[in-house]
Amino acid sequence: MATTLGTASADPGEIDTGRLEVGETRDGTPFGLPVAVINGTGSGKTLYLQAASDGDELNGVGVIQRVVPQLDPTELSGTILIVGIVNFHAFQVAEHRNPIDDTKMNRAYPGNETGTSSERIAAATFDVATRADMILDLHQGSTSRMIDEVRVRCGSRHRLHDECLELAKVFDCGYVLDQKGPDGQLARAAPDEGIPTVDPELGGCVGWDETSIQKGVDGVFNVLQYYGFLDGDVTLHSQTRAKGFEQFGAPAGGLVRFEADLGDRVRHSETLFTVTTPFGEPKSEVTADSDGILWRTRRLPQVATGEYVCSVATEIDEY
Template sequence: MTTTLGTASAGPGEIDTGRLEVGETRDGSPIGLPVAVINGAQPGKTLYMQAVSDGDELNGVGVLQRVVPQLDPAELSGTILIVGIVNYHAFQVAEHRNPIDDTKMNRAYPGNENGTSSERIAAATFDVATRADLVLDLHQGSTSRMLNEVRVRCGKRHRLHQDCLELAKTFGCGYVLDQKGPDGQLARAAPDEGIPTIDPELGGCVGWDETSIRKGVEGIFNVLTHYDFLEGTVELERQTRANGFDQYGSPNGGLISFEKDLGDRVVRGDTLFKVTTPFGETKATVTADNEGILWRTRRLPQVATGEYVCSVGTDIDSY
């Protein structure tokens, strides 16, 4: 059976790429998101993947750029649907939010086909997502430094919570944040439609980070194998799970000096960072409020009073 997505169309054992039209630019030119259809030679499940929901989070498209050329539809069971760049306008100017309506795309789902620019793009991509059995929404920590992790955003009382946890474990970044996400996230909206969905946060960088991209490629092939798109087996490894976050801002303006590295365990009272003058004079020392793992840090050392500095994953367990 032929499968289409926008202008891409592929019969069994075929792959095709094209564009999914989602509106027009200010000069009236059509906006087409890059899409791909990989239609396996054998029937099976459908996987939907998307990247660059936030315009400066590029590791996801780096992953897709490496994954798609490795896929042979003749060896695939089922179908893979891909939108390679979701936030068209933000990607063009390398910004996080859609500059047309100043909206964070991953707060606009399930979207509105007659709404704002972001709502229309969200509606079009959500329509694709709801054709799938599984969804991977590839993100990264914007320009922060962050662990490679997977986020389960449906909430622990959701009927698909265990299915989303299994998908996260299969992806296998090693770290999972299991915390209900804000309204409008794809990983919140798609489970409400009965589709297990996760949000891999593939590190954080300016540009591409090869280590995180390789982790993402490995994660996608883990999913393809475990869910029978490809032949083989995957040995699932235990994941370190955080069930919450403590976020820390700076009590003073100055320069940040971290006392802990990403992934380090901390206990209450451990020094996380110091704020100094340009001459190394200590202005403030900030300590951990609770036991946890240093999960995310700002990249630039300079801060103003109250500006974000770091996050500690809390309520740690494994599964």
Template structure:
């Protein structure tokens, strides 16, 4: 059966690309999102993948750029629906939020058909996503420095939580870390599980532009999912993951320059020094320690901070599964 997404249309054993129309720009020109359909030669599940719902998070489209050419629809079972760039307006200007309505796109789901710019994009992509059996929403830690991880955002009491966690484990073999914590309202990884669809939010590092190491982990993650869920032939093996169920953020008690005591991914214990804040001449003004045991998860990229400004995050409540 032929499968379509926007203007992309593919018969079994074929792939096609096209555009998914949303609305108009400020000069009245139509705008649309780049989409692809990979229709397997054999029947099977449907996987939906999207990237760049935050306009400066480019590792996700880097993953699609590398993984799509590797997928042969002739050997694929099932269908893959892809929206390559979700936050059209933010992508054009390399900003995080949609500049048309100053909205973080991944707070707008499931969207509104006649709503704001972000709500309309969210509505249209949500309609595409909910055609699927599984959803991958590819992100990164914006331009901060962050470990490669996968997020389960529906909450532990949700009816499809275990299925989301299984999907995270499959994708995250190379990442090795999972944040299992209920996310804010409006996230695709919150809204789609309410429709019964296992959804994860891979956070592929954090950088300005592309990071090849994180992209390769994302490519491996997508291929892991395709093999495990029988889109492609493979044994579908998984490995144990390190899971954090909490997230502890630390700000600076004063202004100055930050000097970290740990590398991303390091284990820390309560009371361990996380960072110093110094003057331009190296004089220590403050020292901040961990409140709980955990993993050094994410840090700001620039060393200069003002009083109260975000510095780093620790993943807490650690176990393996």
């Protein structure tokens, strides 16, 4: 039986691409999101995969660009549904938020089919996502510098928490953020519909980052093999999990010099960064409030007073 997604339709053993129409541009021209259907010859589960929910987060698009050509539907059991670019309008202008309604797309789920531009896109993609047995919503840390991680956003008391945590472990970035997310995230909304969902955050960069993209490609194939879409064995590795974070801003304006690298373990009272003048004169030093891991930092060195500088992961364990 053929599986359809928008204008894409694939019989068993076939791949097809097309468009999922979700509205019109300001001149009345219809527009659609790029979609793909990969229909295996064997019966099995359905995986939903999407990227660029935030328009400047491109590593997920790079993952899909590399994964799809490697898939042979005659060797696949089950079905893969893909929306390659979710935030169409933001992607076109290389911005984070949808410029039509100034909305962060990953705060609009489950959406509203008669609502704003972002709500309509969210509703259309949520309708596709809820056809699946599991969901990978590919992100990155926008243009900040960030380690590769997988986010579990349903909250520790959710009935699907263990299933989401297992999916994050299978993806195997090495680091997991296990913290209930804000309303409107796909990784919050889909578990409420009974679908394990994780949000891989594949580093942070401007444009492509090949190392993070490859981790994403490896993660997708781990999922495909572990859950029976493809033949192969997956060894589950221990992950470093963080359940809390402390954020640090600049106590003075100037240039930031970090004393630790991303992924480094830091200890209470250890110096995280120094703010200097343009001549290298120290103005202020910021130390860690707790033991943890330097998880995320700003990319540009110049800061104004109070501007975000970095985050340290706390409440860390291995699982």
